[in-house]
Amino acid sequence: MRDMKGQKTAWVTGASSGLGLHTAMALRDDGWQVIAGARSFSREESNQDGIIRLGLDVTSEESVREFCRKAAEIALPDAVVQCAGLLVLGSCEETATEEFRRVIDTNYLGMVRMNREVLPLMRKRGGGKIVLFSSINGLMGIPFQSAYTASKHAIEGYAECLMLETAPFGIQVMLVEPGDHRSGSEKYRPHAAAMSDGSPYTEAYASATAQIHYDETNGSDPDQLGRKIAKLLDRKRIPFRKRIASTDQHLAVYIHRFLGARINAAVLRRYYIRGKK
Numbered sequence: 001m002r003d004m005k006g007q008k009t010a011w012v013t014g015a016s017s018g019l020g021l022h023t024a025m026a027l028r029d030d031g032w033q034v035i036a037g038a039r040s041f042s043r044e045e046s047n048q049d050g051i052i053r054l055g056l057d058v059t060s061e062e063s064v065r066e067f068c069r070k071a072a073e074i075a076l077p078d079a080v081v082q083c084a085g086l087l088v089l090g091s092c093e094e095t096a097t098e099e100f101r102r103v104i105d106t107n108y109l110g111m112v113r114m115n116r117e118v119l120p121l122m123r124k125r126g127g128g129k130i131v132l133f134s135s136i137n138g139l140m141g142i143p144f145q146s147a148y149t150a151s152k153h154a155i156e157g158y159a160e161c162l163m164l165e166t167a168p169f170g171i172q173v174m175l176v177e178p179g180d181h182r183s184g185s186e187k188y189r190p191h192a193a194a195m196s197d198g199s200p201y202t203e204a205y206a207s208a209t210a211q212i213h214y215d216e217t218n219g220s221d222p223d224q225l226g227r228k229i230a231k232l233l234d235r236k237r238i239p240f241r242k243r244i245a246s247t248d249q250h251l252a253v254y255i256h257r258f259l260g261a262r263i264n265a266a267v268l269r270r271y272y273i274r275g276k277k
């Protein structure tokens with residue numbers, strides 16, 4: 001639904017850096033009014049770059065409600081793109097319950113909170129598009145990323161339910177499954193506090209985290225991902241799943257799905273744990 005000037009509105013969470021920021025910029029460049037949320041936008045700022053920024057902490061019901069209230073006063077959303085996320089690196093054994101909780105609370109429950117505010121608005125106006133950032137980790141486990149992987153698997157299951165329930169109201173849901181992109185900030189990838197030199201996983205952990213770091217630093221272009229999403233959101237109908245990844249990562253998903261657990265584990269162990277970079 002366009003406003004009087006024919007402009008559509010997108011709300012974008014996690015838009016202070018990385019893929020959220022690139023998606024916000026691409027939407028703005030395509031003529032959307034963009035209302036962006038992140039914790040670091042502590043006060044209301046309408047920057048010269050044409051993106052309206054509002055403070056948002058997706059782990060707080062109150063902050064989510066306040067963000068949606070303020071954003072709705074500016075313009076109701078035609079699309080809500082949810083990118084807020086973080087990753088804690090660590091072994092299953094040494095990642096603390098609190099660290100699991102923080103990741104799930106941000107990545108998965110953050111979306112649950114946003115959607116509970118957004119859905120009534122979209123239902124009333126007869127539709128809208130909800131874009132949920134999952135990951136390749138939403139499709140397969142990667143060593144030393146268990147909290148993140150679990151949160152992204154939760155998003156995948158949740159999105160299927162959301163899509164089935166909301167389609168009759170004209171609401172479309174899209175899961176974006178990015179592979180590695182050169183965007184993630186190190187500050188959103190802390191190591192679990194208990195991972196130390198004395199860890200029984202030290203060697204494997206060092207090898208896997210070096211590989212993870214290498215893959216992200218040499219990953220795909222975040223700007224292109226932003227532009228792909230903007231292009232998709234311009235369509236009348238959007239796909240339910242959109243994987244945006246390198247050929248290798250498409251292949252990894254294929255191996256995981258079709259070649260069985262033993263082959264998949266051998267490939268992943270070789271890549272992350274014995275691989276040298």
Ligand SMILES: NC(=O)c1ccc[n+]([C@@H]2O[C@H](COP(=O)([O-])OP(=O)(O)OC[C@H]3O[C@@H](n4cnc5c(N)ncnc54)[C@H](OP(=O)(O)O)[C@@H]3O)[C@@H](O)[C@H]2O)c1
Pocket residue numbers: 013014015016017018019020037038039040041056057058059082083084085086106133134135136177178179180181182183184185188216219
């Ligand atoms: N980069 C990749 O290769 C990659 C691959 C697959 C999937 N993804 C997914 O893409 C999304 C963006 O990741 P990224 O790596 O590009 O970005 P990033 O640079 O790691 O940025 C994360 C964003 O989330 C926001 N955020 C974190 N906690 C928040 C909270 N409690 N409330 C509101 N905002 C919060 C951060 O802003 P503030 O700190 O200002 O709040 C920041 O804008 C994530 O969902 C990630 O899982 C990324």
